[in-house]
Amino acid sequence: MSEYKIPEKGIDKALLLEQLKTYGSDDKDWKNGKVWSLVYHLDDEHSDFMKTVYTSYFSENGLNPVAFKSLKRFEHETVRMTLNMLHGGPKSVGNMTSGGTGSITIAIKCYRDYFLSKRKLIQGVYKFIQPEMILPASAHPAFRKAAQYFGVKVVEAPLDKNFRVDVKAVKRLINLNTMLIVGSAPCYPYGVIDPIEDLGRLAKKKNIPLHVDACVGGFILPFVEALGYPIPAFDFRVDGVTSMSADIHKYGYAAKGASLILYRSMDIMKHQFFIDESWCGGIYISPSLQGTKPGGAIASAWAALKAIGREGYMTNAKLLMELTQSMVDGINAIDGLEVMGHPEVCLIGFRSSDKRKVNIFVIGDLMEKKGWHIDRQQNPNSLHISLNPTHEFATEEYLKDLKDCVAYAKAHPELKNEGDAAMYGMVAKIPLRGMIKKELMSLMEEMYGPEGKMPDNETQEEKNDIVSKLAKTYIEWAEKLESIFSK
Ligand SMILES: *Cc1c(COP(=O)(O)O)cnc(C)c1O
Numbered sequence: 001m002s003e004y005k006i007p008e009k010g011i012d013k014a015l016l017l018e019q020l021k022t023y024g025s026d027d028k029d030w031k032n033g034k035v036w037s038l039v040y041h042l043d044d045e046h047s048d049f050m051k052t053v054y055t056s057y058f059s060e061n062g063l064n065p066v067a068f069k070s071l072k073r074f075e076h077e078t079v080r081m082t083l084n085m086l087h088g089g090p091k092s093v094g095n096m097t098s099g100g101t102g103s104i105t106i107a108i109k110c111y112r113d114y115f116l117s118k119r120k121l122i123q124g125v126y127k128f129i130q131p132e133m134i135l136p137a138s139a140h141p142a143f144r145k146a147a148q149y150f151g152v153k154v155v156e157a158p159l160d161k162n163f164r165v166d167v168k169a170v171k172r173l174i175n176l177n178t179m180l181i182v183g184s185a186p187c188y189p190y191g192v193i194d195p196i197e198d199l200g201r202l203a204k205k206k207n208i209p210l211h212v213d214a215c216v217g218g219f220i221l222p223f224v225e226a227l228g229y230p231i232p233a234f235d236f237r238v239d240g241v242t243s244m245s246a247d248i249h250k251y252g253y254a255a256k257g258a259s260l261i262l263y264r265s266m267d268i269m270k271h272q273f274f275i276d277e278s279w280c281g282g283i284y285i286s287p288s289l290q291g292t293k294p295g296g297a298i299a300s301a302w303a304a305l306k307a308i309g310r311e312g313y314m315t316n317a318k319l320l321m322e323l324t325q326s327m328v329d330g331i332n333a334i335d336g337l338e339v340m341g342h343p344e345v346c347l348i349g350f351r352s353s354d355k356r357k358v359n360i361f362v363i364g365d366l367m368e369k370k371g372w373h374i375d376r377q378q379n380p381n382s383l384h385i386s387l388n389p390t391h392e393f394a395t396e397e398y399l400k401d402l403k404d405c406v407a408y409a410k411a412h413p414e415l416k417n418e419g420d421a422a423m424y425g426m427v428a429k430i431p432l433r434g435m436i437k438k439e440l441m442s443l444m445e446e447m448y449g450p451e452g453k454m455p456d457n458e459t460q461e462e463k464n465d466i467v468s469k470l471a472k473t474y475i476e477w478a479e480k481l482e483s484i485f486s487k
Pocket residue numbers: 099100101102104140142184186187188213214215216247259
């Protein structure tokens with residue numbers, strides 16, 4: 001049994017505020033520009049304003065738009081402003097959700113039911129006919145999560161050499177059960193935009209809906225485009241695009257808990273609505289996943305767009321594009337590293353250009369020793385950065401450290417057998433991904449179990465233990481298979 005109990009008497013608030021700080025002392029210090037994901041920060045003044053806005057609607061609940069017309073108004077105006085920016089047209093519609101995952105999840109449910117509504121006959125045998133969606137290999141995991149939740153089959157389309165989805169492959173994967181095609185603008189791992197116009201033409205021709213995931217790009221691409229950068233059409237201007245997701249809590253700089261799901265028309269969107277006309281508690285209606293909806297998040301989304309304005313977003317986009325350019329050039333200038341594809345906005349994936357000389361995860365380990373927070377990617381192995389205004393004065397130091405780390409790694413080839421590099425190296429060699437899943441499942445059971453194991457406190461050794469156990473099992477399996485086949 002855990003020793004945690006709600007205190008008998010309330011604790012002094014000053015003391016609790018102190019404890020809040022203590023609990024946070026282990027957190028990543030993102031303000032120093034050493035963290036390259038998770039936090040989207042414009043500046044302190046804007047954050048303070050967002051806090052004021054958030055608290056002014058702290059208690060209000062977007063669940064009931066009749067009771068809180070204010071929130072309905074904020075939501076409606078936020079949806080309209082964004083649809084305007086993304087060229088949605090007069091019939092376009094949408095609603096706010098809690099985040100990118102919320103937007104994507106409800107869209108998948110919506111398309112599944114839209115698909116089934118068009119094929120009334122097969123509704124009865126739905127168990128046997130599984131709707132399918134075609135997903136670029138680089139699409140966000142939220143799509144796979146939603147597919148798992150809602151019984152949709154994922155069909156993965158490979159990427160081309162520039163890390164965009166291969167449209168010819170998408171075309172080949174279409175069949176009678178295809179309920180949706182997905183493209184990203186841009187994808188998170190590499191910052192490149194899938195060929196939305198080609199996907200749009202294909203979707204239109206085959207009469208299949210097309211969702212563009214602009215969760216990370218929705219509130220930056222339009223401004224980058226307005227600055228004159230060559231951005232291929234990615235929004236509702238492309239005929240075949242039927243819906244888009246866009247997170248205001250990323251480059252829109254709203255408080256966390258704010259995203260939008262947007263549709264070309266109500267024909268499709270209506271399939272996401274839920275109505276319980278018979279509940280004892282009264283008739284209940286709900287447009288998306290959330291019941292209770294935090295008023296603060298809705299108000300902050302509206303206020304962010306209004307306070308920053310097109311001019312503010314463009315100034316910020318200009319800075320981020322300049323930082324992106326210097327990072328891309330800087331990384332490509334380091335012998336042994338290469339940027340993957342051509343990032344259209346401020347998200348960059350980079351890898352080793354000569355695997356014999358440079359192991360990219362060794363670079364990750366060395367950079368972490370220098371105090372940088374490193375995001376590692378796989379399939380193919382690479383590192384990731386997404387840029388924020390907090391990085392304005394960090395990029396130069398990052399590039400210098402990166403260069404030093406590459407030189408050091410070249411001189412110390414043995415490093416690939418140590419630390420995270422060794423672990424990732426081994427993981428990559430395990431062909432049975434199900435085994436990794438099983439181990440991670442037990443790790444999650446521990447994390448969310450009664451002891452609430454802290455992932456951060458997990459020592460390097462423990463982590464490596466998991467992997468060596470995996471590798472051992474793998475070797476046992478390989479030996480078993482070998483003995484079977486040699487008979
Ligand atoms: C962040 C992101 C998501 C998921 O958004 P959350 O707000 O983290 O749920 C989906 N797609 C892309 C491309 C993203 O970058």
